[in-house]
Amino acid sequence: MRVRVPATTANLGSGFDCVGLAIDWYDELELTLGGEGVRVDVTGEGAEQVPLDETHLVVATIRRGLEEWGDGVLPPMRLRSHNTIPHSRGLGSSASAIVAGLALAWGIARDEPLDLQELGRLSSILEGHADNAAASVYGGATLGWIEDGDVTIHPLRVHDDLVTRVWVPELEVLTKGARAVLPERVTHRDAVAQAASAATLILALDQRPDLLLKATADRLHQRYRADMMRGSYDLMEALRDVRVPATISGAGPTVIAVGTSEQLAVADEIPAGGFAMHELGLGRGVELWR
Numbered sequence: 001m002r003v004r005v006p007a008t009t010a011n012l013g014s015g016f017d018c019v020g021l022a023i024d025w026y027d028e029l030e031l032t033l034g035g036e037g038v039r040v041d042v043t044g045e046g047a048e049q050v051p052l053d054e055t056h057l058v059v060a061t062i063r064r065g066l067e068e069w070g071d072g073v074l075p076p077m078r079l080r081s082h083n084t085i086p087h088s089r090g091l092g093s094s095a096s097a098i099v100a101g102l103a104l105a106w107g108i109a110r111d112e113p114l115d116l117q118e119l120g121r122l123s124s125i126l127e128g129h130a131d132n133a134a135a136s137v138y139g140g141a142t143l144g145w146i147e148d149g150d151v152t153i154h155p156l157r158v159h160d161d162l163v164t165r166v167w168v169p170e171l172e173v174l175t176k177g178a179r180a181v182l183p184e185r186v187t188h189r190d191a192v193a194q195a196a197s198a199a200t201l202i203l204a205l206d207q208r209p210d211l212l213l214k215a216t217a218d219r220l221h222q223r224y225r226a227d228m229m230r231g232s233y234d235l236m237e238a239l240r241d242v243r244v245p246a247t248i249s250g251a252g253p254t255v256i257a258v259g260t261s262e263q264l265a266v267a268d269e270i271p272a273g274g275f276a277m278h279e280l281g282l283g284r285g286v287e288l289w290r
Contacts, residue, residue, distance in 0.1 A: 001031045001107050001290050005100045006139065006283030007085040008092035009164075009256050010131035013216030013247040014197035018145050019156075020092075020135030021258065022283030023164055027096055029058065030080045031104050037076055044083040045093070057094065058101040061126065065105025068122060075108070088172035090250035095132035099123045103288045114288055120144070121151040132250065139285030141205050157206040158282060165264050167255040167275035169232060178225050178251035190219035209260050212245035216258070222248050229253035231274060238270050 007025040011017070027044075038059055040052040050056055054063070054074065058081060063074045081100075085093045102119050120137045124130035130144030134153045144153035186194075197217045204215035225248070226233040232253040239246035239257060244267045246257040255275070257264050264279075 001033075001104060001288070002029065003031075003100050003103045003107075003289075004028050004287045005096040005103070005136055006285070008095060008132040008135040008250075008283070009090070009254075010092065010135075010250040011218070011221070011247065012201060012258060013218040013222070014194055014201050015131070015143070016194075016198075016218070016220050017129045017131055019141065019143055019198075019201060020131035020133075021141045021164075022135045022139045022285060023091070023166065024281040024283045025085060025091070025166075025278070026283070027081065027083050027085050027093075027100065029082070029100050029104070031062075031107075032078045032080075033075050033108070035076050035078055038074070039078040041078070041080045042083065043081070045085060046083055046087040049087070057097040058104070061098050061101025062105045062108070064126065065102045065122065066109055069106060069118075070109030086168055086254070088174055089168055090173070090248065090252045090254045091166075091168075092132035092136060092250065094175075095123065095127050095136050098126050099133060099136040099286050102126075103286050107288050107290055114286065116285070117153075119286065120153045124151045124153070125149075135283075135285075137285050139283055141282070143202070156202060159206060159209050159260075161260045162205070162209060162258060162282065163261055163264065164280050164282070165257045165267055166249070166278045166280060167232075167235060167272050168278070169229075169253050169275050171229060171231070171253045173225075173228055173251060173253045175251040178228060181224050181228065182221055183224060186220060193217070194219050205258075209263065212259050212263070213240065213243055216245045216247050218247065225252060235270070235272055235275065239267055242266050242269055244270075
């Protein structure tokens, strides 16, 4: 059984904790049932950092999925994971692992195609919010939220000409730390500006890429995290100064820009030493092969 899951970016500036976008950048995993106990082999990103037993996030999530959709028993297995998505860089690596684990659990428990609604629901609950998780499940762009334990996800239409540029630094930032610096209150002026940008974001992604600079403007989270990732924040600001719709990807420190090729070509003018730059299209959602 094989599964492929995309990297994702959350927020896109104004869509804090509710808008996600899948990127054409994938982790691939293979699961073989049988043998004795649980064996985990990891290559690529994080290979020396992640546990190789039942506490591995994908295996733990398989168990959780089986509790939801099967008999709750984790069978003997061998999991091989080839990771290309950088860890702790704001590209949704943990959400991708959760979605991969749930897809494999579904494949073990159910002899039927993936139920994306179920995967989106449970992965969002396990992740804690529905931005990265929803985009990893559905691909493309998604709008999602959790309210009173109920998950709502809406795949969004995306303009055919949209592509991305991603600037990845060596620096790692943990999401928990990035959330700890956010204020409990914001000004009325900032709230109104954020609402206007977030409302524009849905239109810009679908019909009006020319509005993406305004649509990705943020006043809720990025500037409060600037000191944790000064190089990333300064790069984002330099890109926005030349009208490239750039944001911090998720909790950072990766910088991402979304727009047409013409909009993003201006980024060539901006020095980005210390960052690995990737030009990527939008990603497909999770895929499972039995």
